[in-house]
Amino acid sequence: MNKYNRQLLLIFLLLGFSQFTKAQGYWENLASKPSTLGLEEGIDTYKTKNFILKLVKASQTVAGLSPAAEPGFDFTPGDRLEIRGKDGLYWLGDLNFRMKNTSGEWVSYSTASARKPVTPLEASAPVLAAADLSATLPDDLPVHITRYYEDVEGDLVLRFRLKNTSETSVELGALGIPMAFNNILEGKSLDETHAQNVFFDPYIGEDAGYLEVKRLSGVGSGLLVLPAENMPFEAYRPLIDDPSPRSVVFEGFHEWMAHSEAYAEQEWKGIEQWNEPTSTTLKPGESKNFALKIVPTTGVRGTQQKLSEEKRPVAIGIPGYVLPQDVKAQLFLKYSKKVASMRVEPEGSLLITEEEPAKNDYVKYNVQGKTWGRARLTIVYADGLKQTVNYKVIKPETEVVKDFGQFLTTEQWFDEEGDLFKRNPSVISYDYETKRQITQDSRAWVAGLSDEGGAGSYLGAMMKQFILPDAEELQKMEAFIDGTLWGVIQDAEGDRKYAVKKSIFYYEPNTMPEGTYSDTINWKTWAAWNKEHADDRGRSYNYPHVAATHWVMYRLGRYHKGLVTNHSWDWCLKNAYGTAVAMIEDAPYYAQFGQMEGSVFLFILKDLQKEGYAEMAQDLETRMKARADHWKSLNYPFGSEMPWDSTGQEEVFMWSDYFGYDAKAQITLDAILAYxxxxxxxxxxxxxxxxxxxxxxxxxxxxxxxxxxxxxxxxxxxxxxxxxxxxxxxxxxxxxxxxxxxxxxxxxxxxxxxxxxxxxxxxxxxxxxxxxxxxxxxxxxxxATYLTEDADLGWLAFGGNLNETKKEISVEVTTAAKNRIFIQPEELWITLEAGKVAEASYNKKNGEVSLTLMPKDAFTPFAYISLTEGFKMDYPVERGMYKVPLGGEPVEVTITKEP
Structure with a gap:
């Protein structure tokens, strides 16, 4: 079976026959529709220094856009011209807009709706091709539209000129250009998608906005789409009216919108948008240009440099744009014009203060989140250019994590006596809109504590304990493990005791008491598994959740006193190992793929090695190496049941890195950075x-x-x-x-x-x-907390608040776990299995690092600290870690380089 057919089979198995045939039917229906793009009249080809542009003669829409140095690669879905050459299907070069009619109502228009051959116009440099679009738009349109493709120093400019030909003003409430690049993966293997397809990501940032277009491989040439004239990136609208079937193989197209007020008043009414919706008015006889510029980039890291070359604003947020309220963040701006004004919405949600200019023309601003929720910073430069940066302000990380654990073990805690599916006690799925637990769902796994959609809640509850353990919450999770996870999800029969079922919940009305199932749910779907289907052990994606649960309990039992009371730490570690092995034995087909949370198997292996369980460690390593060897043999080793996926890469990278398969690890990392x-x-x-x-x-x-x-x-x-x-x-x-x-x-x-x-x-x-x-x-x-120095931006902290003196750099740790710190100048990775760090200081001259450890609590008498090789502490070593006694006051420890 070839890779493509195997992928089709996997989609078939996942989605069920009806879902699969439905998707196939959409493409077949598309192919049966009459072609209106005018392909029979041929294709025109134009060349610039950077691009090869192909236009359909009849429509002058883009039939291909290739790098000049690589004519065989097409950024557009030009390989589907025949099947997509129909009315209503978008191509680069189309235009959508809304205008108010005489009754004051918004009316939509599109060059793609009812295609007719456009009228070509005589073109001279810098214009490559031009056309009057009147023929493909309604006759009574009060606006005349001309489209131009221009060569500007080797780059491509797509320009639309709109002229009001009526005797009254015309209001444009929406105007957008479809970004029809080739993200259609249907019918392709992983090798083909990574060689032929692209993904694109928007910066919806007004005049400073842009669209990144990158290959799935993460290497090779890419594109950057920029505003050229009157095309701020105001909104990013999904083109759901394009009849191409959206599915796991096609995310759909979006359009870059310069104006969106008409949608904000109708389809988006009452929804706070990323940017303030606007419209524009053309007076009688007035013309206005709307243009985008397309420029080449290299790889996935070229955006920042290209923006500078194009004299566009560059913005860098440290540590990013999600702001815990106790974090003192920075925003670095670089533009040739000074900032004229800044506005924060909602007012007071962010506190912005300017600091001294940084190096290389960056200006540094301090940013602190004050009010929980979304916040928008609008920056206006001296030349009138407007830029927006959208932030999300959250509680301090410790509070976020505490709230999360509390919600899971109260609102989502399910302990209904006599539950027919034996899900009690457990952390069960939840509907936040109705404020009710989800005990029934047509997707069996959602109510059945399995797959990601059902096991996600108990997994989240366990990982919360991993970084911020709470004794009362842990008692509930212990009851879940002994009463539900161990007794029901896992089958205690014989040597298959670690096998994990697909779901506890199932739909089988003939074998269950009358009234068991709600009559308000549609049970006639492939996802309403019966008991036989739910009991199947062959879905590998369920195993990491269970393995992680046991692994967390091992860590808590091993490094804390009295937190774990139901089992010994070694029992937990051995069960984590057993679950990992069972995945390979009982779910071998899906286990060939990288698993979400698959990194937990590597952590289990390292802990087996640390504890001296040589036989189990060797067994697990051998099994995992067989999987890694398989991935090494593939060009792009991160398939899944989907034709393309973004979850297997995590485990594939971690094992490739562990076994020294550096080339495969780099290929995986490049692909991650592409999306x-x-x-x-x-x-x-x-x-x-x-x-x-x-x-x-x-x-x-x-x-x-x-x-x-x-x-x-x-x-x-x-x-x-x-x-x-x-x-x-x-x-x-x-x-x-x-x-x-x-x-x-x-x-x-x-x-x-x-x-x-x-x-x-x-x-x-x-x-x-x-x-x-x-x-x-x-x-x-x-x-974790990261302390790093950048040549342009200076000293930076991620996960902490920085303080710099002449002698040292100190960082107040703001993460919830407070147990991991990376000192970049020394490449020193500090991890604590128990204990917390309040502050870390780095001596810039001698490289010495000091940690302030927080006082002990009732369950944590010692800190266990691991260091990168080449560094040491003056404390006893236990199983490769420094064991530091904690007391009622903070403890200061010092890390030095080994001689």
Whole structure:
């Protein structure tokens, strides 16, 4: 079976026959529609220094856009000209807009709605091609539109000129240009998608906005789309009217909107947008240009340099754009014109103060979040250019995590006596809109404590204990482990005692008492598994949740006194090992792929080694190496049941890195960076692309770019691991953006939603807890304080507040865990298995590091500290860690270099 057919089979197995055939049917229906693009009249080709541009003669829409040095690569879906050459399907070069009619109502127009051949116009440099678009628009349109493709010093400018031909003023309430680049993955293998397809990420930042277009591989040439004239990036509208079927293989297209007021008054009414919606008015006889510029970039890191070259504003937020209220953040701005004004909305939500200019023309501002929620900073420069930076202000991390644990173990704590599915006691899924636990759902796993959409809540509760343990909450989790997880999810029969079922909940009305199932739920779907299906042990993605649960209990039992009372620490570690082995034995097919939270198996292995369990460690390492060897043999070794996915990369990178498969680890990291950008916007900064999991774990079910779904937290694990191995500020910004993004959607009262809806018609959290647990796993594994020095920006802190003197740099630790610190100049990684650090100081002259350890608590008499090789402390060593006694007062310890 070839890779493509295997992927189709996997989609078939996941989605069910009806879902699969429905998606296939959409493409077949598309192919059967009459072609209106005029392909029979041929294609015109134009060349600039940087690009090869192909235009359909009849429509003058873009049929191809290639780098001049690589004519075989196309940034647009030009490989689907035939199937997509129909009315209503968008191409680069189309225009959408809304105008008010004589009755004062908004009316929509599009050059793609009812295509007719446009009228070509004579062109001379710098114009490559031009056309009168009147023929493809209604006859009574009071505006005349001309489109131009221009060569500007080798770059490409797409310009629309709108002229009011009527005797009255015309108000444009919406104007957008579809960004139809090639993100259609349907029918392709992983090798093909990484060679042929692109992803694109928006900075919805008004005049300073841009769109990054990057290859799936993360290497090679890319694009940057910039405002050229009257095209601020005001809104990013999903083109859901394009009939191309959106699914796991097509996220859909969006359009860059310069004006959006008409949508804000109608489809988006009552929704606070990223930017203030606007309109524009053309007086009788008045003309106005709307233009975008497309420029080339190299790799995924070229945006900042290209912005500077193009004399565009550059903004860098440290530690990012998710602001815990106790963090003193910075915003560095670089532009040729001075800042004329700043405005914060809501008023008082951010405190902005200017500091001295930094190096290399950057100006530094201190930023502190004051009011919980979304906040928008609007910057106006002396030349009138307007830039917006969207922030999310959250509680201090410790409070966020405490609230999260409290919510999980109270509002989501399920202990209904006599539950027919034996889910009690447990942390169960939750509907935040209705404020009710989800005990029934047509997707069996959501109510069945399994898969990510159902196991996410108990996983989140366990990972909360990992970084901020609470004795009362742990007692409940112990009851869950002994009464539900161990007794029901895992089958205690014979040597298969670690096998993990697909779901505890199932739909089988013929074998259950009458009235068991709600008659308000549609049970006629593939996802309403019967008992046989729910009992299946072959879904590997369920095993890491269980393994992580046992591993956390091992850590708590091993390094604390009296926190874990139900089992010994070695019992917990052995069960974590047993679950890892069972995944490979009982779910071998899916286990060939990287798992979400798969990094936990590496942590289990290292703890087995640390404890001297040589036989188990060798067994687990051998099994995992077989998987890593398989990945090494593949060009792009991060497949899953989906044709493309952004979750397997976490585990693939970690094992490739562990076994020294450096080339494969780099390929994996490059791919992660292709879909995980750093952008001056809290929603997209460090947001690893996910766009289908609202279908499987959300309440509002649709294909949609998800803001800080679990891809953010999980993919930050390899990014930050790579940073610590080879410090690079770009990696730190991306990884930390994903780490704080992972907790950015937790509500003020502690509810953890599956993700945030990016559609401008919604812009809120999803109301189901869904698969948030893996996201919090990423936060718990990643949360750390980083102290680094940058040539342009100076000394920086991520996860702490910086204080600099002539002699030393100190950082007050603000993370919830307060147990990990990286000192970049020394490449020193400090980790605490128990104990917390209040402050760290770095002596710039001799490299000495001092830690202020917080006093002991009832369960933590010792701090256990691990250091990078080459550093030491004057304390006894136990199992490779320094054991430091804690007392009733803070303890000062010193780290020095070994001679």
């Amino acid at each position: 995980m950008p750093t952008i001056p916007h809290w929603g997209y900064n460090g947001n690893a692309r996910r766009y289908w999991d609202f279908l499987y774990g959300g309440k509002l079910s649709r294909v949609e770019r998800q803001i800080h779904h679990y891809g953010s937290g999980l993919n930050a694990i390899p990014v930050l691991t790579a940073y610590r191995e080879n410090p690079d500020l770009y990696l730190l910004r991306v990884g930390y953006g994903g780490t704080l993004g992972a907790i950015s959607n937790i509500t003020q009262d502690g509810f953890g939603p599956s993700a945030f809806h990016s559609y401008p018609s919604t812009l809120r959290i999803d109301y189901h807890s869904g698969d948030y647990g893996p996201n919090f796993y990423g936060y718990a594994i990643n949360t």
